[in-house]
Amino acid sequence: MRTQVGIVGAGPAGLLLSHLLHLRGVESVIVENRSRDYIEQRVRAGVLEQGTVDLLVESGAGERLKREALVRDGIELRFGGRRHVLNLKELSGGRAYTIYAQQEIVKDLIGVRLAAGGQMHFEATDVGVHGLDTTAPRIRFRTDGGQVELQCDFIAGCDGFHGISRPSIPAGALTVFERVYPFGWLGILVDAATPEQETVYAWHERGFGFFNRRSPTLTRHFLQVAPDEDIANWPDERIWRELRVRLATDDGWQPVEGPVLSRNITEMRSFVVEPMRYGRLYLAGDAAHIVPPTGAKGLNLAVADVRVLAPALAGYYASGRTDLLDAYSDTCLKRVWRVEHFSWWMTSMLHRFPDDDVFQRRLQRSQLDYIVSSRAAATTLAENYVGLPWTTAAA
Numbered sequence: 001m002r003t004q005v006g007i008v009g010a011g012p013a014g015l016l017l018s019h020l021l022h023l024r025g026v027e028s029v030i031v032e033n034r035s036r037d038y039i040e041q042r043v044r045a046g047v048l049e050q051g052t053v054d055l056l057v058e059s060g061a062g063e064r065l066k067r068e069a070l071v072r073d074g075i076e077l078r079f080g081g082r083r084h085v086l087n088l089k090e091l092s093g094g095r096a097y098t099i100y101a102q103q104e105i106v107k108d109l110i111g112v113r114l115a116a117g118g119q120m121h122f123e124a125t126d127v128g129v130h131g132l133d134t135t136a137p138r139i140r141f142r143t144d145g146g147q148v149e150l151q152c153d154f155i156a157g158c159d160g161f162h163g164i165s166r167p168s169i170p171a172g173a174l175t176v177f178e179r180v181y182p183f184g185w186l187g188i189l190v191d192a193a194t195p196e197q198e199t200v201y202a203w204h205e206r207g208f209g210f211f212n213r214r215s216p217t218l219t220r221h222f223l224q225v226a227p228d229e230d231i232a233n234w235p236d237e238r239i240w241r242e243l244r245v246r247l248a249t250d251d252g253w254q255p256v257e258g259p260v261l262s263r264n265i266t267e268m269r270s271f272v273v274e275p276m277r278y279g280r281l282y283l284a285g286d287a288a289h290i291v292p293p294t295g296a297k298g299l300n301l302a303v304a305d306v307r308v309l310a311p312a313l314a315g316y317y318a319s320g321r322t323d324l325l326d327a328y329s330d331t332c333l334k335r336v337w338r339v340e341h342f343s344w345w346m347t348s349m350l351h352r353f354p355d356d357d358v359f360q361r362r363l364q365r366s367q368l369d370y371i372v373s374s375r376a377a378a379t380t381l382a383e384n385y386v387g388l389p390w391t392t393a394a395a
């Protein structure tokens, strides 16, 4: 089997890359180790930057998103019993953010790929990448039909943080930058709509709390918990009780309760590898970098990577140029580090750290007070949250 670009992983990065390459006349094959059903149900991100939405719509993958997504102008910072709404759209000169679940993007992208005759192998096992430093890299995997060797010109490693692409690069060829946070997030998806329009971020002595409306009928809540917390210790009643305490307002806010449709605990990590390339393997999305979800950036960054990679690969096929491919890693890393900083900053400001003393808590409160009282400080948060403009034109 042969293709131009072999893609490992059918998450947002791999699927969107395949779609953008197709629009530019470049052929690709996706190899995914989970079932289609599994990846179409996996609950993860929900907050999309303006640029992510624009790219999905312009590329023809945003029809349902345009109809169903919730466009939001502001967020609320909640602390000291008070609500502080920041109008991000006004602060950022007209850019908004959009709520549309990651699994819906995955469904939409699989739909457009299948409609265009795209090749995707789900439930592949023993996936491996080989010959990365040659001009003939290969993806080997096993399907129901037996062992397959996919010969490629290039491989895109879009297989997330736990995938096989990054670990296939020889030790010493990559530099790793990492920070693991001493807490996790317990997330629930609830079958009930909250009246609040804004995404709410709460600072509280007992730890961080969050919720936003995911759709006209669903709400997503997060609570900071210990990193090794056992989810069995969190029956519904305890979750609701904790949300009531951490998100309490002087005017008597109460969560809108409903059946809990899913629950999980996520670790919190910042992680970057440099460079995002080895030979003919290009890493994109969570395979190359992770941010704690406080800034709502991981999926957006995955989209930003493939927005650079697709035209770089297409430029190679159109005219043999390699300068865009050579610049890929440096181009992406500029945005990656901006987003790493923003995500670390939001996380540090809003969470309770085990070794925090009273001094540290006062500093956090001062920072929050400053954001909700200074237009300059609020603008910094706003323009990062809705997403800084792309700095490179898509060639």
Ligand code: RFL
Residues within 6 Å of the ligand: 008, 009, 010, 011, 012, 013, 014, 031, 032, 033, 034, 039, 043, 044, 045, 046, 047, 048, 102, 124, 127, 158, 159, 160, 161, 162, 163, 164, 185, 187, 266, 284, 285, 286, 287, 293, 295, 296, 297, 298, 299, 300, 301, 302
């Ligand atoms: P993904 O989505 O992990 O997709 C990787 C795909 O590769 C497959 N795979 C393999 N395939 C073949 N062979 C192997 N050996 C393989 N190993 C893995 C996997 O099955 C999967 O299908 O990576 P990608 O495409 O880079 O996308 C990244 C995003 O998924 C991630 O950054 C976001 O979910 C992060 N995130 C958020 N990002 C946002 O932009 N906005 C948000 O509001 C937001 N909220 C969140 C989040 C992540 C969270 N968790 C669960 C980590 C909230 C949470 C709680």
